Amino acid sequence: MEAHATKANSRRNTILETPTVEVAYQAVIGGTSKHRTVIIVGNCWVDYQGRASSTLEPGERTVILKPDGSALVHRPTNYAPVNWQPPGSIFRTAIKDDNLSIRAFRRKENETLEVTFDRIIMVAVLDLRDSGAFYLHASEKDMQAAILFQPALLEEGFRPIKAEKPVEPGFIDIMGVDKDNVLTIVEIKRNPATTEAVLQLQKYMEVFKNDPTRRIRGILVAPELARGAQGLLAKLGLEFKALSPEVCADVLKRKRSKTLTEFF
Amino acid sequence: MEAHATKANSRRNTILETPTVEVAYQAVIGGTSKHRTVIIVGNCWVDYQGRASSTLEPGERTVILKPDGSALVHRPTNYAPVNWQPPGSIFRTAIKDDNLSIRAFRRKENETLEVTFDRIIMVAVLDLRDSGAFYLHASEKDMQAAILFQPALLEEGFRPIKAEKPVEPGFIDIMGVDKDNVLTIVEIKRNPATTEAVLQLQKYMEVFKNDPTRRIRGILVAPELARGAQGLLAKLGLEFKALSPEVCADVLKRKRSKTLTEFF
DNA sequence: TAATAAATGTCGTTT
DNA sequence: AAACGACGTTTATTA
Numbered sequence: 001m002e003a004h005a006t007k008a009n010s011r012r013n014t015i016l017e018t019p020t021v022e023v024a025y026q027a028v029i030g031g032t033s034k035h036r037t038v039i040i041v042g043n044c045w046v047d048y049q050g051r052a053s054s055t056l057e058p059g060e061r062t063v064i065l066k067p068d069g070s071a072l073v074h075r076p077t078n079y080a081p082v083n084w085q086p087p088g089s090i091f092r093t094a095i096k097d098d099n100l101s102i103r104a105f106r107r108k109e110n111e112t113l114e115v116t117f118d119r120i121i122m123v124a125v126l127d128l129r130d131s132g133a134f135y136l137h138a139s140e141k142d143m144q145a146a147i148l149f150q151p152a153l154l155e156e157g158f159r160p161i162k163a164e165k166p167v168e169p170g171f172i173d174i175m176g177v178d179k180d181n182v183l184t185i186v187e188i189k190r191n192p193a194t195t196e197a198v199l200q201l202q203k204y205m206e207v208f209k210n211d212p213t214r215r216i217r218g219i220l221v222a223p224e225l226a227r228g229a230q231g232l233l234a235k236l237g238l239e240f241k242a243l244s245p246e247v248c249a250d251v252l253k254r255k256r257s258k259t260l261t262e263f264f
Numbered sequence: 265m266e267a268h269a270t271k272a273n274s275r276r277n278t279i280l281e282t283p284t285v286e287v288a289y290q291a292v293i294g295g296t297s298k299h300r301t302v303i304i305v306g307n308c309w310v311d312y313q314g315r316a317s318s319t320l321e322p323g324e325r326t327v328i329l330k331p332d333g334s335a336l337v338h339r340p341t342n343y344a345p346v347n348w349q350p351p352g353s354i355f356r357t358a359i360k361d362d363n364l365s366i367r368a369f370r371r372k373e374n375e376t377l378e379v380t381f382d383r384i385i386m387v388a389v390l391d392l393r394d395s396g397a398f399y400l401h402a403s404e405k406d407m408q409a410a411i412l413f414q415p416a417l418l419e420e421g422f423r424p425i426k427a428e429k430p431v432e433p434g435f436i437d438i439m440g441v442d443k444d445n446v447l448t449i450v451e452i453k454r455n456p457a458t459t460e461a462v463l464q465l466q467k468y469m470e471v472f473k474n475d476p477t478r479r480i481r482g483i484l485v486a487p488e489l490a491r492g493a494q495g496l497l498a499k500l501g502l503e504f505k506a507l508s509p510e511v512c513a514d515v516l517k518r519k520r521s522k523t524l525t526e527f528f
Numbered sequence: 529t530a531a532t533a534a535a536t537g538t539c540g541t542t543t
Numbered sequence: 544a545a546a547c548g549a550c551g552t553t554t555a556t557t558a
Contacts, residue, residue, distance in 0.1 A: 013305075013385055017279050037326065037340050039303065041277075041390060051551040052402040052509065059394030062301065062328065068341040076301050076392045077332040079350045080538060086343045086553070111551080121277055122388060126305060128340045130323030138316040140534065169492075170532065171557090191535085192546095196460050200533080203492075227546065228433075228467075249317065315536040344553070350538070372544095375536075404549065434547070435542090455550085456531095464548085491531060 012127040021100045024120045025093060028065075028102065031125035032091045035067035040102070042120035046073055046083045050111030056082055063102070063115055065091055071104040071113060085113045137252070138245040140190045143221070144173055146248035147186070149255050151176070153248070154186060154219065154241055169203040173221075183208065183216040190245045193222035198232045205238070276391040285364045288384045289357060292329075292366065295389035296355040299331040304366070306384035310337055310347045314375025320346055327366070327379055329355055335368040335377055349377045401516075402509040404454045407485070408437055410512035411450070413519050415440070417512070418450060418483065418505055433467040447472065447480040454509045457486035462496045469502070 016027055024040070031038040040063040046056035056073070061082075064072040071085040089104040100117040144163060151158040157179025165172040174186040185208070187201040197220060205218045218238040225233070225240055233240060280291055288304070295302040304327040310320035320337070325346075328336040335349040353368040364381040408427060415422040421443025429436040438450040449472070451465040461484060469482045482502040489497065489504055497504060 015279065015281050015386055039305075039326065041303075041388070041392070045396065048551075052400055053513070054398065054400045054551080056398045057396035059396035060390075060392035061394060062303065062390075062392075064326065064338065066338075066340055066342070070341070070343045072338075072343065074328065074330075074336075075394050076330055077334070077351065078330070078539080079334045079336065079345075079348055080552095082398055084343055084551085087341065109551095121390065122279055124305065124386060124388075126324075126326075126385065128305070128324035128326075130325060130339050132309065132321035132323035134318065134320045134346055136316055136318040136536080138536085166557090189534090191537090194460075194547095195463055196458075196533095199459055199463075245316065312536075318536080342554095344537090348536080350536090373536090400551080402551085430542095453549090455552090460548095 014123075014125040016123040017121075019120055019123055021095055021098060021117070021120065024100050024117070024123045025095050027123045027125050028093045028100070032065055032093065034127075037067060037124075037126040037128050038065040039063070039122070039124040039126070040065075040100075040115075040117065040120065041122040042100075042117045044073075044115050044117040046116075047114045048083050048112070050106075050109060050113075054083065058118075060121065065102070065104070069104070071102075071115075073113075073115060083113055083115075085111065089113070138190070138249040140173075140188055140245075142252055143188050143190055143243065143245055143248040146251040146255075147174060147188070147221070147243075150251050153243060153251065154221065155179075158184065167204060167207045169207070170200075172204050178217060183214065185216065185218045187218070187220050189220070189222035191222065192224045192226040193220050193229050193240070194226045195228045195232050197222065198229050198236065198238065201238055202236050205236075278387075278389040280387040281385075283384055283387055285359060285362060285381070285384065288364050288381070288387045289359050291387045291389050292357045292364070296329055296357065298391075301331060301388075301390045301392050302329040303327070303386070303388040303390070304329075304364075304379075304381065304384065305386040306364075306381045308337075308379050308381040310380075311378045312347050312376070314370075314373060314377075318347060322382075324385070329366070329368070333368070335366075335379075337377075337379060347377055347379075349375065353377070402454070402513040404437075404452055404509075406516055407452050407454055407507065407509055407512040410515040410519075411438060411452070411485070411507075414515050417507060417515065418485065419443075422448065431468060431471045433471070434464075436468050442481060447478065449480065449482045451482070451484050453484070453486035455486065456488045456490040457484050457493050457504070458490045459492045459496050461486065462493050462500065462502065465502055466500050469500075 045058045048054040062074045068087040069089040070087045072081040073083040075082050085104040092103040094101045103114045105112040160176040162175045165175045173188045189197050201218045221241045221243050223244040309322045312318045326338045332351040333353040334351045336345040337347040339346050349368040356367040358365045367378045369376040424440040426439045429439045437452045453461050465482045485505045485507050487508040
């Protein structure tokens with residue numbers, strides 16, 4: 001069976017079907033050394049040694065080696081790779097016992113991933129040009145921006161003073177005053193708020209508790225409260241305001257269109 | 265430019281190089297309908313609407329559609345996909361304005377991912393056979409097993425009574441008695457133990473606190489304590505025992521070889 | 529470098 | 544179906 005590469009495409013991309021181990025080896029070596037994206041599909045087994053260790057017995061999988069040193073081993077199921085190596089790994093490709101062995105290791109973390117193929121269905125060596133911008137909306141930062149733009153989302157009369165205020169334990173999402181001028185600490189979560197979120201708010205509260213004469217409020221903003229959070233919140237005298245990322249995204253969308261209207 | 269498929273391989277796998285949109289469309293439709301793994305490489309843009317929303321401007325990427333309804337969009341960098349859909353998505357492939365459009369949506373979560381290709385470098389439709397077992401070692405479960413096998417890993421004289429004991433808030437990793445017969449609750453973490461882990465142990469402690477005459481101990485087992493955890497632990501009168509997953513893995517390895525010795 | 533918080537977290541398990 | 548906890552979580556941010 002002969003390996004095949006379409007010439008019209010070979011300037012930048014090489015695709016080999018059912019190549020021999022030797023041919024695949026040459027392609028992978030060439031691809032990783034030139035920092036190409038390399039996709040290998042075939043029958044393989046995987047060993048990982050590092051923070052944990054794992055063994056994956058033989059089967060047909062898709063392996064992706066990226067120019068930045070990421071490595072992924074994907075089975076035919078699941079979003080997550082069964083084995084992987086984050087960016088910064090170094091690839092070592094070799095022929096061992098007539099099999100194609102690819103090792104990805106990270107020196108600092110002393111982690112090694114080894115994939116061994118005894119039968120290769122496809123090797124693609126791809127020079128991908130990708131500079132397209134990526135925009136993500138409705139993150140926690142977006143919720144913060146929405147409240148700052150429209151403070152009534154929190155409650156009537158709320159006036160923000162500072163966002164991302166640095167304090168000892170970290171950063172206060174929003175600090176402000178309520179309609180009665182009471183200092184108000186706001187902690188925002190885009191997911192149901194856990195006990196951990198309550199503790200986080202409590203830590204920020206404690207920064208201002210050295211002055212017992214001044215009343216302060218702590219408000220946890222999230223789409224909902226997780227199970228255990230309700231009790232802890234009440235015990236600590238903190239408050240909860242339900243607010244979803246979707247509503248915030250809408251507010252920001254209106255803000256953007258308004259800005260455009262004003263601009264023209 | 266003619267699309268090409270190696271016949272020798274086409275029983276189970278089809279690989280097309282620089283196919284037209286029409287040819288790619290037929291291949292993707294055929295692949296997803298037969299629950300094959302489909303890999304598409306080409307110039308595309310991506311829109312996502314769901315828990316968040318995102319836009320990715322044109323560029324060359326690798327898209328993987330899996331038989332279980334997972335979808336991945338990988339740029340040439342990073343371990344994580346830039347866009348994705350977890351298992352259970354339904355794929356809808358179409359030609360729109362001479363482009364190849366692939367939509368993956370999950371009805372329950374009301375999430376949609378749409379990838380549109382205007383130029384296709386490769387389409388691979390793969391019938392991958394993968395039933396190999398996956399073994400992960402040195403997990404939290406392994407640490408539990410190691411302590412149960414060699415209780416002195418926790419402390420001299422410790423005697424386990426029950427593992428995974430179900431109580432109101434969840435499951436106690438290990439319950440036992442110390443050398444003085446004092447009831448001891450053990451919570452295990454394979455990573456540096458956070459305040460959340462301390463709270464988890466505390467929740468289990470409270471189950472037994474209704475009898476104030478009986479002394480009980482709570483021990484948090486982990487390779488180390490995270491920053492905030494120390495203070496909370498002390499405040500709650502709980503204890504910490506440093507134990508690494510590696511040491512546990514060694515103990516289990518010795519156990520296995522011993523079992524083997526006994527067997528032969 | 530180490531710690532902290534966020535994530536479209538994902539994934540398995542149990543209620 | 545919903546919730547809880549583990550994860551080789553990864554990643555970005557900041558001290």
